[in-house]
Amino acid sequence: MGLFFDVLSAINNPNQQGSVSQLESIINSIQQLATNRGIQPSQIQSAMTVLGNILRPTLQKQQSALGSTQLQNLINQAVSANTSASGQQSLLSPQLQQQIVQAVSQKTGLSPNMIQAALPSLISAVLGFLNMGATKPGIQGSNPILNTFLDSDRDGDTDLGDVLRFANRFINPPAVS
Numbered sequence: 138m139g140l141f142f143d144v145l146s147a148i149n150n151p152n153q154q155g156s157v158s159q160l161e162s163i164i165n166s167i168q169q170l171a172t173n174r175g176i177q178p179s180q181i182q183s184a185m186t187v188l189g190n191i192l193r194p195t196l197q198k199q200q201s202a203l204g205s206t207q208l209q210n211l212i213n214q215a216v217s218a219n220t221s222a223s224g225q226q227s228l229l230s231p232q233l234q235q236q237i238v239q240a241v242s243q244k245t246g247l248s249p250n251m252i253q254a255a256l257p258s259l260i261s262a263v264l265g266f267l268n269m270g271a272t273k274p275g276i277q278g279s280n281p282i283l284n285t286f287l288d289s290d291r292d293g294d295t296d297l298g299d300v301l302r303f304a305n306r307f308i309n310p311p312a313v314s
Contacts, residue, residue, distance in 0.1 A: 140296070141303040143282045147270045152278065155269030157308075163265045164308045167301065170258045180245040182298040184252070187244045188259055189286070189297030191237050195229065197287050209271055209280055216261070216268045229260065263297060266304075 147155030171181045200208045215228050229237075234256060242249045270282030286297075 140282065140285050141300045143285045144266065144269055144300065144304065145307075147282055152272055152276045153269065153280075154271045154273055155282075159265070159269060160304055161308050163262050164301075164304050166258060167262050168305075170255055174251055174255060176247065176251070176255070180247055182301055183245045184241045184247070184255075184259060184298075185263070185301045186296055186298035187241045188237060188263055191233070191240060192229075192260075192263060193287060195233060196283075199228070200287060205279060205283075209283065212264055212268050212283070213271065216264050228264075266297070266300060 144155060144160065147153040148157055148160065167181060167185075170176070171178065176184075196208065199211070203211070211228055238249050238252045238256060241247065241252045245252075267280070267283050267286055270280040270284075272278040272280070
């Protein structure tokens with residue numbers, strides 16, 4: 138839940154890029170993807186968890202090799218390219234994307250073809266979440282959401298499936314009777 142608290146903090150911090158409308162857009166795109174492809178919410182949540190668990194070590198390696206600023210720049214570029222494969226391939230090789238497809242398929246029971254088709258949207262959503270903590274242009278600072286996600290102590294606070302669930306509750310609170 139720590140990662141979701143960082144998302145909320147980014148929304149409330151005028152120096153960071155996060156906003157309620159940005160979070161709402163990410164949640165709506167995931168919900169639309171699930172609805173259009175007949176994917177259950179629990180399967181999307183599991184897919185996000187698996188995706189995060191595979192992306193974390195990859196992004197940690199890139200951060201070690203490039204530095205935090207350059208990694209943030211790559212994420213910015215990928216987010217700006219939205220769901221285009223070229224923007225995501227700057228971060229994720231085709232081999233890694235295939236590994237993600239297989240792992241998500243095994244965990245969720247969804248077909249590899251369905252996951253392959255949904256992967257650009259799922260990756261875009263993850264990168265959108267991570268980019269919410271980036272500082273606004275002209276402001277110095279690090280990205281606390283990305284830093285928490287890359288937290289290597291495995292304290293359980295970085296599950297993207299949980300972030301999706303909490304974000305969905307935040308955007309669509311349950312009706313009070």
